[in-house]
Amino acid sequence: MKGNSSRRSFLAAGLAVPAAALASATRPETAAQKAKQPDSGSGPLRYRTLGKTGLKVTGMGFGCMITSDQSVIEKAADLGINYFDTARGYQGGNNERMVGAALKAKRKSLYISTKTGARDKKAALADLETSLKEIGTDYVDVWYLHGRSSGSQLTDDLLEAQQQAKKEGKARFVGFSTHGGHADVIPAGVAKKMDVILAAYNFTLEPDVTKVVDEAAKAGVGMVAMKVMAGGFRRVKPGTKLYDQLKKEGSMLTALKWVLKNPNVQTTVPSITDMDQLDEDMKAMTAPWTENDAQVLAEQLEYIRPLYCRMCGKCDGTCPKGVPVADVLRYLSYAEGYGQYRLGRESFLELPEEVTSVRCADCATCAVRCPNGVRVAERLIRAQELFT
Ligand code: SF4
Ligand code: SF4
Numbered sequence: 001m002k003g004n005s006s007r008r009s010f011l012a013a014g015l016a017v018p019a020a021a022l023a024s025a026t027r028p029e030t031a032a033q034k035a036k037q038p039d040s041g042s043g044p045l046r047y048r049t050l051g052k053t054g055l056k057v058t059g060m061g062f063g064c065m066i067t068s069d070q071s072v073i074e075k076a077a078d079l080g081i082n083y084f085d086t087a088r089g090y091q092g093g094n095n096e097r098m099v100g101a102a103l104k105a106k107r108k109s110l111y112i113s114t115k116t117g118a119r120d121k122k123a124a125l126a127d128l129e130t131s132l133k134e135i136g137t138d139y140v141d142v143w144y145l146h147g148r149s150s151g152s153q154l155t156d157d158l159l160e161a162q163q164q165a166k167k168e169g170k171a172r173f174v175g176f177s178t179h180g181g182h183a184d185v186i187p188a189g190v191a192k193k194m195d196v197i198l199a200a201y202n203f204t205l206e207p208d209v210t211k212v213v214d215e216a217a218k219a220g221v222g223m224v225a226m227k228v229m230a231g232g233f234r235r236v237k238p239g240t241k242l243y244d245q246l247k248k249e250g251s252m253l254t255a256l257k258w259v260l261k262n263p264n265v266q267t268t269v270p271s272i273t274d275m276d277q278l279d280e281d282m283k284a285m286t287a288p289w290t291e292n293d294a295q296v297l298a299e300q301l302e303y304i305r306p307l308y309c310r311m312c313g314k315c316d317g318t319c320p321k322g323v324p325v326a327d328v329l330r331y332l333s334y335a336e337g338y339g340q341y342r343l344g345r346e347s348f349l350e351l352p353e354e355v356t357s358v359r360c361a362d363c364a365t366c367a368v369r370c371p372n373g374v375r376v377a378e379r380l381i382r383a384q385e386l387f388t
Contacts, residue, residue, distance in 0.1 A: 039263075045058055045079075053142075059284070060281055061267040067271070067273055074102050088134060091343070112141055113198070118161075138169070138170070143170075144177045149180050151184055175195050179311045180313050182213070183209075190221055201226070202227055202228050203300075217266075218264070230300075253284055307336075308337075309329035312326075322358075324355065327351065329374065349387065361381050
């Protein structure tokens with residue numbers, strides 16, 4: 001592995017670790033975690049069963065969202081990674097096509113998931129047809145409704161589309177993805193008998209999120225984790241203890257290990273852009289969790305606290321000008337955390353004009369209060385400066 005990997009370019013933070021942060025990263029395992037399902041596999045690969053689907057997935061999957069080098073995806077498949085997540089909207093509409101081309105030779109032995117952002121049955125089914133053409137396949141293994149944050153967004157109409165896709169053999173299993181609102185949308189997904197849920201899940205989240213994830217898994221829903229790196233803010237100042245630690249072990253490795261500590265998460269889809277990251281992330285399936293890892297994540301949590309929006313929804317509706325705070329902060333993290341400026345800006349500009357034209361700098365004080373310590377107005381001003 002290269003020591004100068006971008007994954008390891010860390011900035012800032014003289015970090016005293018508050019007890020609450022350490023507790024968050026070191027909290028005891030839940031009963032479900034203790035009753036751990038056995039992983040199977042040998043060498044660097046470990047497999048878990050994706051809920052009631054029966055699919056044996058590698059604990060580390062592959063999030064293709066920001067991968068531009070097709071050979072990295074091919075290499076991951078060669079190494080035995082078998083779960084790949086895409087969506088057409090990624091990379092200016094080209095991601096599905098690139099993923100399909102990369103995995104063509106191994107299609108039958110791999111699992112591919114994609115998504116639709118459509119809001120009605122007809123549009124969703126049309127979207128699926130396009131996805132199949134783009135990927136170059138007759139079926140996808142998991143077809144998600146994209147970015148749902150409340151049970152009310154899992155409409156009967158869309159569920160009918162998913163069932164029809166299953167009947168026609170175009171989607172083996174169905175589910176939805178969620179960035180926030182877990183406490184509402186995940187139990188709703190369980191009640192509606194979703195096969196798989198792709199949820200933002202990382203070390204910054206409160207224990208109640210782990211609880212709903214555990215309950216969904218217990219009900220037989222396959223659980224896939226995304227946003228495992230908590231926004232990608234990995235920059236810690238060289239010369240600090242945290243920098244040395246992360247350089248030695250790899251920043252993503254520690255965050256991934258935290259997620260895989262929970263046996264109720266069956267696979268993860270970290271964004272991977274180069275061979276160095278792939279090599280580092282592969283170790284998460286077998287590397288043991290240590291007390292030192294807990295300390296590293298606690299320090300990292302303090303570093304990203306003012307920057308990273310957990311999309312908890314607690315500030316929804318509190319901006320009098322209607323700014324969708326969590327969405328804008330997520331787009332900012334695409335640009336600053338993952339280095340995906342274009343994706344961040346394009347996502348921002350899809351918001352209504354009455355939202356994109358707001359300037360937070362014009363407010364004397366911000367009405368939004370974040371209980372998690374995000375400097376909301378400052379971050380929104382940054383997004384508005386970057387994207388408009
Ligand atoms: S800004 Fe804070 S309160 Fe609002 S969604 Fe993000 S983490 Fe939650
Ligand atoms: S500063 Fe706060 S209250 Fe003002 S527009 Fe921005 S988010 Fe809304």
